[in-house]
Amino acid sequence: MMSFRQFAKHLVILVGLTALPILSNAGDLGPTPPKAKMNFSDNSKCVKPIADIRRNHMELLKHKRDETMREGVRTKDNSLVECIDCHVTPNKKGEYARFGEDEHFCSSCHNYAAVNVDCFDCHSDLPEDAAKILRSSNNPHNMTEGGKK
Amino acid sequence: MSNSNHTNTYRRKFLAQSAAVAGLAIAPGIILNQVAHAKSDADKASSANRWGMLIDTNKCNKGCTDCVTACKTENAWGAGETHSSEEQQAQWIRKVTITDKQTGHVQSLPLMCQHCETAPCVDVCPTGASMKREDGIVQVDKHICIGCRYCMMACPYKARSFIHEKLELQKPTAPRGIGTVESCNMCAHRVDKGQDPACVEACSNAQHGAMLFGDLKDANSAISIELKKHGGEQIRADLGLNTGVRYQGL
Numbered sequence: 001m002m003s004f005r006q007f008a009k010h011l012v013i014l015v016g017l018t019a020l021p022i023l024s025n026a027g028d029l030g031p032t033p034p035k036a037k038m039n040f041s042d043n044s045k046c047v048k049p050i051a052d053i054r055r056n057h058m059e060l061l062k063h064k065r066d067e068t069m070r071e072g073v074r075t076k077d078n079s080l081v082e083c084i085d086c087h088v089t090p091n092k093k094g095e096y097a098r099f100g101e102d103e104h105f106c107s108s109c110h111n112y113a114a115v116n117v118d119c120f121d122c123h124s125d126l127p128e129d130a131a132k133i134l135r136s137s138n139n140p141h142n143m144t145e146g147g148k149k
Numbered sequence: 150m151s152n153s154n155h156t157n158t159y160r161r162k163f164l165a166q167s168a169a170v171a172g173l174a175i176a177p178g179i180i181l182n183q184v185a186h187a188k189s190d191a192d193k194a195s196s197a198n199r200w201g202m203l204i205d206t207n208k209c210n211k212g213c214t215d216c217v218t219a220c221k222t223e224n225a226w227g228a229g230e231t232h233s234s235e236e237q238q239a240q241w242i243r244k245v246t247i248t249d250k251q252t253g254h255v256q257s258l259p260l261m262c263q264h265c266e267t268a269p270c271v272d273v274c275p276t277g278a279s280m281k282r283e284d285g286i287v288q289v290d291k292h293i294c295i296g297c298r299y300c301m302m303a304c305p306y307k308a309r310s311f312i313h314e315k316l317e318l319q320k321p322t323a324p325r326g327i328g329t330v331e332s333c334n335m336c337a338h339r340v341d342k343g344q345d346p347a348c349v350e351a352c353s354n355a356q357h358g359a360m361l362f363g364d365l366k367d368a369n370s371a372i373s374i375e376l377k378k379h380g381g382e383q384i385r386a387d388l389g390l391n392t393g394v395r396y397q398g399l
Contacts, residue, residue, distance in 0.1 A: 069290050072194035072282060072341045081321040098317075122291055122326030124319045131318045135225065 031112035033105050034097075037086045047078065057083075061119075080119065085127045099125035188341060199266075199285035200335055201365040201393040202349065203372050203381050204258060208359035209352075211257040216360065217242050219351030220261075223336060224323035232314045239310045239325075241333045242348060256399070259348065259360070261333035262287055262308040263384065264393030270300035270309065279330070285365075285393050288334035296328040305385050308332045335362075335393075365393065 039045050046053050048060070064078040076082050087105040090096050097103035099120040102111055106125070110117055124131045188195075221227035226239040242261035248254070264287045270279045271287065278294035281287045289300075289309075301309045309332040316326055322338040325331050336346035344350070345362045352360040363372030375381075381395030 065292060067193075069292065070280060070282065072188075072284070072337060073192070074190040074338070074341050076190075084321075121315070122319065122324040122329070124317070124321060124324075126318070128321050131320075135318045 031109045033108040034087075034089055034091075034103065036105075037089055040086075080123060081128075084123075084125070088125065088127055088130075090130070096126050096130050188343065190341075194282045194284040194286070194337075194341070196283040197366060199365045199393060200340055201264070201285070201363065201372060201395065202335070202346070203361040203363075203375060203395050203397065205359045205361075205397045206256050206258045207398040208357055209257050209259065210355070210357050210359075211246070211255065213355060213357065214244055215351040215355045215357075216259045216348035217244060219347040220333070223320070223339075223347035224325075225318070225320040226323075226325065226331075229316055229318070230312070230314060237311070237313045239312065239331065241310070241331070258396060258399075260306060260308070260384075261348075261394070262304075262335075263306050263390070264333075264335060266391035266393070268390065269303040269305065273299045273303040275299065282337070284340075286335050286337050286340070287332075287393075288337060289330050289332065291324065291326065291329040291331070294329040296330065298330060300330055304332075305388055305390075 036046070040047050048056070053060075060078040061080055061083075065080070067073040068079070088096065089105075091103065097107075099107050100111075102108055104125065106117070106120075109115075126134070217227075220242045224241060226241060230238050242259055245258055245260045247256045247258070249256075264281075264285055266281075266285065268279070268281055268287050271281050273279075275297060276293045276295055278290045278292075279287075279300045280290055296311065298311050301307075301311060309330050311330050312325060312327050314327060319325055336344075336348075339346060345353075349360040349362040352358065361372050361375060363370040365373060365376075367373055368377075376395065379397060381397050382399050383390070383392045383395060384399070
């Protein structure tokens with residue numbers, strides 16, 4: 001039989017252990033994604049209400065991807081390219097964060113939530129303006145724009 | 150008053166006729182193309198069209214690789230795959246030289262996905278990634294491609310390649326990445342906007358005009374008229390694939 005003193009000791013340890021992660025994370029306000037280039041419209045910051053887009057962006061993107069890829073629909077609504085163009089912005093020095101870095105819009109949350117996405121295996125993680133410059137400067141054998149010899 | 154009305158009517162008719170004549174005379178292909186391509190961004194690719202290409206091997210310049218370069222530029226391949234061997238590297242389009250051993254006649258032609266009506270690559274794909282759009286464009290849906298490369302084996306034209314290494318800085322219009330198969334998609338993103346594929350445009354810019362792009366289902370398109378008049382062969386016609394890419398002078 002456990003004495004009251006022992007019980008109290010265990011209780012303190014238990015409460016302490018439970019509180020540890022909460023305490024150690026005190027001051028962590030969650031991911032801090034960089035600001036988008038601009039508001040989508042006067043009434044709305046993004047293409048959908050923020051709560052909706054945070055929860056459902058993957059569904060919207062997936063729906064759009066099939067429409068574009070398989071049916072040739074080329075509207076800008078819910079297009080990944082449009083997301084990247086608006087959300088992936090340079091820092092004060094004019095440098096772009098790449099996917100995987102906490103400063104990149106997508107990975108700022110995805111790193112935090114430890115959710116892995118494969119989008120950027122195939123899609124560019126930068127707006128085309130920025131990608132174009134890197135494409136020509138990065139690679140001495142580059143045959144694409146800018147690097148064309 | 151009535152006299153001036155007469156003049157106006159005459160003038161109007163004359164202008165209308167000369168405009169029509171000029172339009173036809175300058176560039177019948179371009180004008181017909183624009184009409185045929187008319188698709189808004191929201192429209193789906195339609196089975197009312199079938200996009201095709203006609204390549205005149207006699208006009209194709211032997212040393213010229215402008216179509217290949219244009220394809221590389223448009224779709225950002227051919228660079229950056231530094232860890233892949235030459236056999237492994239992407240090849241959406243290539244120049245092929247054929248020599249007739251008897252006569253010594255040398256021919257040069259661009260070879261790419263032939264956009265078959267009954268495409269073997271689509272038949273064999275276990276996931277439905279290798280697909281044909283309603284308008285006849287054959288392509289890989291890399292979202293569901295598992296990289297088995299069965300389609301590469303099935304293709305009689307060796308038109309497909311597999312990406313062996315991690316890539317970056319792809320074009321927004323041409324996503325491509327490790328573990329997936331790819332091939333010419335007739336520049337679907339350009340076709341959807343009413344433009345010609347990059348290779349066709351480059352060939353025309355180089356003043357060779359060996360490549361013609363258009364709608365095979367539209368009897369009035371430049372490509373249909375030319376095919377009706379002079380015909381166009383399929384490579385490996387014996388396979389009965391009804392290719393969308395046809396050749397003249399083979």
